[in-house]
Amino acid sequence: MSEYGVSWLPRWLGPGTLERTAVRGGYVGWRPGAGEWRAVGEGLRAAHESLRALPVAEIVGAFDETCSRWADRDFVHRARARRDIVAATGFSPEAVDRSLDVELANYRSGTLYRVLRRELGDPGVLEGFRDDVELGGRTLAVGPRVTMVVCSGNVPGLPALSLVRALLVKSAVLLKVAGGEPTFTAHFLRSLAEVNPVLADAVVVTYWPGDDRDALRDAMEQADAVIAYGGDEACAAVRAYLKPHQRYVEHGHKVSVGVLTRAYVRRVGLGEVARRVAVDVSTFNQHACIAPQAYLVEGGGPSPGIDDPGPEDVAEAIAAAMAAYAADCPLGSLPAAEAAGLQMRRAGLAWTAANSPGGAFRRSPGLDWTVTVVPDLLSLPGAGNRTVGVVPVGGVKDVPRALRPIAARLQNVGLGALGDEFGALASEIARLGACRISEPGEMARPSVVWRHDGMPCLSLLVRWCDIEMHREARPDMSTTFDRRTV
Known part of the structure; x- marks a missing residue:
């Protein structure tokens, strides 16, 4: 692992705001020090402004290229991830490779556009107002400024799911890795940074022990949306700190x-x-x-x-x-x-x-x-x-x-x-x-298009703004809207 261990630190986050933290299995990570969470939140919100300017096609293309590279089992970041995941979980190398093959095949461009269309209709709603015939007006989707992700378990590659979902709707991400498998996410972000540094700079990957409720509370205060994985106790701890304005997506014990x-x-x-x-x-x-x-x-x-x-x-x-x-x-x-x-x-x-x-x-x-x-x-x-x-x-x-x-x-x-x-x-x-x-034989290969746990997970993150009952926003009008991304 690099000097930052299981953590991923964007270029704008200086080490002076961080403190070293031990992770199970002898790994190390970095986390914001006492009183520094607000500064990390401000940095993520600033990164979100740059993220907003990226066209959806560029975001999708970055994930497609990154996962194309990971499809090669000899790709340097994948090889390093395999080594570290084996050490962290005890999975055999082949079990890790098969897990990564299944998980990362989901984030190619064709599949990502399918989920965007299924959940948002027109992916262009993330970039500006689009015609909505049923509304008789126009509509726009706004992603959270910061989405916090709390991971659990030791499934190789699983953190990519929430990471991709949040970045697709142009949300910066604060992600807590799981002690059972803390290594994959940092390797994935290093490879994403080689393809699109703006995307990678909108993510902070950190760790704190599961019983550190102060860190959980302080981290959640920086988020507009929260995605949590875990058992009943872990999810209850997250819910205890939710604020009324925060969107919440929970994937509990199933x-x-x-x-x-x-x-x-x-x-x-x-x-x-x-x-x-x-x-x-x-x-x-x-x-x-x-x-x-x-x-x-x-x-x-x-x-x-x-x-x-x-x-x-x-x-x-x-x-x-x-x-x-x-x-x-x-x-x-x-x-x-x-x-x-x-x-x-x-x-x-x-x-x-x-x-x-x-x-x-x-x-x-x-x-x-x-x-x-x-x-x-x-x-x-x-x-x-x-x-x-x-x-x-x-x-x-x-x-x-x-x-x-x-x-x-x-x-x-x-x-x-x-x-x-x-x-x-x-x-x-x-x-x-x-x-x-x-069908039997396909249980372990769900696509990202699936409504995970019965929820439209991508569209749950966004806030919609509809323009209706306005002469200037009828679908048959030729008014030119400001096309800057939102």
Whole structure:
């Protein structure tokens, strides 16, 4: 790492306003000293003025070029990031590379324009008033001066999501990295600075311990909008300091699962279905909320077998597919406490399987993967590190009832169903609370176009100004508006 460790400091931020702070794993970062947060906020607001002058096309182009460079696994900033992420998380190098491939493919120009059009209609509303036929006038979107992002977890590349969203709407960013993976963001900003220094100068990346409420409060006072990731306690701490004028986007604890009907398994084939499940579970080492903790599997016929496999057959096939995936892309090494916790989870799952009708338990010789057949979703203690449950359901009609205990936190569902069964299940699952439905094998590859957690995350950040009931702003008028960016 550079002398600034996990932090990214724009050119206008002098080291005299900063103090050194320790980060888990032996890393260091820099944070504003006592009484210096206001100066950092003022600097970000000044940087926002320069950011406002950038055309949307230039911002999109900068992300496209940066991520094009990151697509090369030998790119210098990616190689350094891989090294540091492996050291910080214990992920294997291949697991890190596959995670970065998935995450950064989202920020190419075609995808970014799709999300801008979906959420804002005309991306030009970020640059000046645009005709709005339904309004009978004109409309303009204004991004926050400063957006604060509070990251959590250890998913490689995830901070890029909120960083890109905020900069797309021309908001400067104050980003707190997570202790679990604090290294990626600084590497990404260094590469972005090579492409577009104005964008990179609108971002400050820092760190403070999660229990430092004073730093959280002082940082939040500089923001017009706040994006927070984390569990219930972490998100509650952020909400406690919110001001009425601040926009707030929260991504709290969520649970994702898959569903496999008999018809879908027969159509796709047991081996291919198992391969898709292994991809769903293993990407990001199952540390992302979008990764499934379990798959609900419709029971086989009276004599389950190769033509009509039952849940135990599906679990056996998934175990083989997980082993094949791990051979190419190992889990990596876990810290001693996390490894011990996984072993305890395994012991509990083995006991549950041994004492449940139709229960089964499969695991790798090391810690690379675990597959178990359990009676219900609540029999799965925790998630992460490629541990997946197979939950038998009697029929398609039983799927909604099986999902109901986790409905309040349900996020992403890999729905392996066909025809009328697909339509009926998709409607039921959406009403239960899911905000994304994909095919098995695609659960860990959501696009930035997806309304994350059911929210239009980009347009939630902006404030709109409409001109209506004014002769000079009718769509059919030729009035020339000031085209300076806003």
